[in-house]
Amino acid sequence: MTQQHLCTYNVPLALIDSYPNRRLIIRAADPVEVVQTLTPQHLDNLVALQLLDIKAELEELDGWNPGLPTEMVLQNPAGDTMKLYRLCRLQRSHPVRVLLPIVAGFSNAARVASFLHLPVKLEGASPDPELMEEFSATLDFFLHNKAVCQPIDYFGGLLTSLLHNQPVTLWELQEEDPAIVRYVTDDGMETIARPPFTPQGEDLGTFRFELTKRVLEPDAECASCDFFLNCGGYFKWPDPAFSCAGVKQVFQRVREAAHELQDDLSLYPTVPTESAT
Amino acid sequence: MISDQLSLILLPTNKCNVACEYCFEDKTADFMTHEQLSLTIEKLLDHMEQQQIGELIIYWQGGEVMIMQPEWFEMAHELISDAASRRGKKIVHSLQSNMIGYSPKWNNIIAEMFGNSVGTSMDFPNLYRKASGHTAEEYTRLWTRNIKTAREAGIHVGVISIPNKETLRAGGEAFYSYFVDELGVTDFQVNTSFSGGELNDAKSESILDMKALGRFFVELADVWFERGYSAGVKVGPIDELLNHFMGRMASLPCIWQQNCTDNFVSIDARGHVAQCDCWVTSYPEYRFGNVFGAKSFSQLMKDSKARRSFVSRPEAMIEHETCAACDYLSICHGGCPVRAYSITGEFFVKDPYCEVYKALFSRMEKLAIQLSRARFVRSLPVLQTRGGSVNREISL
Numbered sequence: 132m133t134q135q136h137l138c139t140y141n142v143p144l145a146l147i148d149s150y151p152n153r154r155l156i157i158r159a160a161d162p163v164e165v166v167q168t169l170t171p172q173h174l175d176n177l178v179a180l181q182l183l184d185i186k187a188e189l190e191e192l193d194g195w196n197p198g199l200p201t202e203m204v205l206q207n208p209a210g211d212t213m214k215l216y217r218l219c220r221l222q223r224s225h226p227v228r229v230l231l232p233i234v235a236g237f238s239n240a241a242r243v244a245s246f247l248h249l250p251v252k253l254e255g256a257s258p259d260p261e262l263m264e265e266f267s268a269t270l271d272f273f274l275h276n277k278a279v280c281q282p283i284d285y286f287g288g289l290l291t292s293l294l295h296n297q298p299v300t301l302w303e304l305q306e307e308d309p310a311i312v313r314y315v316t317d318d319g320m321e322t323i324a325r326p327p328f329t330p331q332g333e334d335l336g337t338f339r340f341e342l343t344k345r346v347l348e349p350d351a352e353c354a355s356c357d358f359f360l361n362c363g364g365y366f367k368w369p370d371p372a373f374s375c376a377g378v379k380q381v382f383q384r385v386r387e388a389a390h391e392l393q394d395d396l397s398l399y400p401t402v403p404t405e406s407a408t
Numbered sequence: 409m410i411s412d413q414l415s416l417i418l419l420p421t422n423k424c425n426v427a428c429e430y431c432f433e434d435k436t437a438d439f440m441t442h443e444q445l446s447l448t449i450e451k452l453l454d455h456m457e458q459q460q461i462g463e464l465i466i467y468w469q470g471g472e473v474m475i476m477q478p479e480w481f482e483m484a485h486e487l488i489s490d491a492a493s494r495r496g497k498k499i500v501h502s503l504q505s506n507m508i509g510y511s512p513k514w515n516n517i518i519a520e521m522f523g524n525s526v527g528t529s530m531d532f533p534n535l536y537r538k539a540s541g542h543t544a545e546e547y548t549r550l551w552t553r554n555i556k557t558a559r560e561a562g563i564h565v566g567v568i569s570i571p572n573k574e575t576l577r578a579g580g581e582a583f584y585s586y587f588v589d590e591l592g593v594t595d596f597q598v599n600t601s602f603s604g605g606e607l608n609d610a611k612s613e614s615i616l617d618m619k620a621l622g623r624f625f626v627e628l629a630d631v632w633f634e635r636g637y638s639a640g641v642k643v644g645p646i647d648e649l650l651n652h653f654m655g656r657m658a659s660l661p662c663i664w665q666q667n668c669t670d671n672f673v674s675i676d677a678r679g680h681v682a683q684c685d686c687w688v689t690s691y692p693e694y695r696f697g698n699v700f701g702a703k704s705f706s707q708l709m710k711d712s713k714a715r716r717s718f719v720s721r722p723e724a725m726i727e728h729e730t731c732a733a734c735d736y737l738s739i740c741h742g743g744c745p746v747r748a749y750s751i752t753g754e755f756f757v758k759d760p761y762c763e764v765y766k767a768l769f770s771r772m773e774k775l776a777i778q779l780s781r782a783r784f785v786r787s788l789p790v791l792q793t794r795g796g797s798v799n800r801e802i803s804l
Binding site (some may be wrong): 248 | 458459460653667669670719722726732737738739741773
C-alpha cells in the first residue's frame with residue numbers, strides 16, 4: 132500500500148477518472164452534474180462531496196447516496212449567510228458541514244450555521260489582523276452560547292484535544308496534512324488543501340518533516356511556543372514570517388476553557404443522575 | 409433518506425358540525441371517498457419510496473372528522489394498512505376532533521386506529537366555539553360531557569387551547585386550574601390565534617395585545633413549573649421548551665421548525681395540497697396543486713411555485729428581519745408563515761408573535777437554569793461525603 136493509496140484527494144469532478152482506486156473528495160458546483168456523472172464504481176471510492184455553490188439546486192441530492200458526508204463551501208459568507216437555510220433539507224439525508232473562509236462577515240455565518248445545527252470548519256485559519264476581533268467573537272460564541280451543539284473547527288477540535296490532553300496538530304484537525312489529504316487543482320496539480328491552493332514548490336511527501344525542522348530552529352517563534360504540540364507550525368505556512376501573537380491568545384482562551392471543563396468533569400463521577408434523584 | 413418521517417394533515421371532509429366564530433377554515437360540504445383516499449395514499453407511498461421515507465403520520469382532522477362514520481374509518485384503516493404493508497412502509501394515525509359528535513360508538517376505532525387517544529380543542533373561557541344557533545356555554549357543556557365520557561372509556565384526551573381577551577383577564581392561574589383541576593386534563597397545548605380565512609369581528613379581536621399575551625404565557629409557565637412540572641402535567645409548548653433549555657431532547661411545535669416544508673403537508677377533501685391545514689381551505693393562491701389530478705405527488709411538490717415560496721421563506725425573511733441577531737433564532741427561525749401572512753398580509757415577514765415567543769423563551773431559559781442549579785446543589789452533600797476531596801467554593 133503506497134502513501135498515495137492511503138491519502139485522500141480533493142479532486143474536481145472533471146478529473147475524477149484521473150484518480151482511480153484512490154480515496155476521493157469530489158468537489159463540484161452543480162449537484163445535477165454530480166448525480167449524472169458519478170457511477171457506482173466512482174461511489175466506491177467516494178469519501179465526501181464538496182459543493183461550491185449554495186445557490187445550486189440542492190434538492191437534486193434528495194435520495195442520492197444518503198449518508199455521504201457533504202461539505203458546502205460558502206464563498207461569500209456575508210452575502211450568503213441566510214442561504215444556509217437551504218442546507219436544512221440536505222442535512223436530513225447527509226451529514227453536512229459548512230466551510231467558511233475567514234473573510235469579513237464570516238462570524239455571522241458561523242453563528243447562523245450553528246443555530247441550524249450545522250458543524251463549521253473555518254478555512255484559511257490565519258486571520259488578518261483586522262479580522263481578529265471577529266475571530267475572537269466567534270470563539271466566544273462557540274465557547275459560551277448555549278445553542279451551539281456542533282463544532283466550529285478548529286476551535287472544537289482544539290478544545291477536545293486540550294481537554295483530553297491528547298495533542299493533535301491543526302494540520303490533522305483541519306484535514307490539511309498532505310500525508311493524509313491533498314488538494315488537486317482544476318489543472319491537475321497536487322497541493323496542500325488550504326488556500327491559496329497553489330503549489331509552492333513543496334515536496335508533499337516530506338512537507339511536515341521539513342516544516343517542523345524549519346519552525347523549530349532555535350530562534351524560531353515555534354521553538355519556544357507552549358502550543359506547538361497542538362499546532363505543528365500550522366500558521367507558518369504559507370507565510371513563514373506570520374506572527375502568532377493573536378493566535379496564541381486564541382489558543383490560551385481555548386486552553387482555559389478546557390481546564391474549566393476538566394475541573395467540572397472531575398466532579399462529575401459523584402454527581403447522581405437525574406433518575407437517581 | 410430525506411427524513412424517516414413525513415407528516416400529513418388530512419381533511420377527509422371540509423364540513424363541520426359547529427360554527428366557531430374564529431375558525432380559520434373556509435368550509436365546504438366535500439367528503440373524500442374511499443377511492444379518492446386510496447388514490448391519495450398510493451401517490452403518497454410512491455413519494456415515500458422515491459424520497460426514501462419510511463414512515464407516514466396521518467393527522468386526521470377536518471372540517472370535523474366525526475361527521476364521517478366510524479365504519480368509514482374502519483374501511484379507511486384497512487385499505488391504508490394493506491397499501492402500506494404492500495410497500496413495506498409504516499403509517500400511523502392521529503385524531504383531532506372537536507368531540508361534539510363523539511359517542512361511545514367511536515371507542516373501537518379510536519382504540520384500534522388512533523392508539524386510544526384523541527386531540528380536541530377548548531378555550532377558557534369559551535367565547536367563540538359555538539354550534540350554529542347555540543351559545544358558547546351550550547357548546548362547553550356538551551364538550552365537557554363528551555370528553556368525560558371518552559375519558560371514562562379509557563381514551564386519552566389532549567386539548568389545544570387558544571387564549572382570548574377574557575383568558576388574559578382571568579390569568580394563568582385560573583387558566584391552568586380550569587384544565588387541570590376542574591377538567592382533570594393533564595396534557596394540553598396553548599396556541600396563538602391567527603385570523604385565517606375571511607375576516608370577521610371574532611377573528612379581529614382574537615389577535616391580542618402581544619405584551620399582555622407574553623405576560624400571560626410567562627405567568628402560565630410559572631404556575632405550571634410550580635404545580636405541574638413535578639406532577640407530570642404536560643403544557644405545550646412550555647414543557648418542551650424546558651426540555652430544550654435543559655439540554656434534553658425536545659419536540660418543539662411546527663411554528664418553530666427550521667422550515668416547515670421539510671416536515672409536513674396537508675390535503676383536503678377535494679384533493680387540494682397545501683403546506684398545512686391553516687392554508688389548504690382558506691388560501692387558494694398558496695395551494696401546491698391537487699393530488700387527485702396530479703400524475704405524481706413528488707412532481708406536484710417539485711413543480712409548485714407556491715411551495716417554493718415556503719421553501720425560500722426563512723432565508724428571504726430573516727435576511728431583512730432582525731432575526732439573525734436574535735439568540736433564539738436556533739429555536740424559532742422567524743416563526744409561523746400563516747400567522748405572519750394572516751395578521752400582516754405579508755408572507756416574507758417574521759411571525760408577529762415574536763415578542764410573545766421571546767418572553768416565553770427567556771422565562772423558560774431562566775427556569776431551566778434554576779432547575780439545573782437546584783439539582784446541582786442537591787448533589788453537593790453527595791460530593792462531599794463520597795469524594796471527600798472537594799475543597800473548593802462552588803459559586804452558584
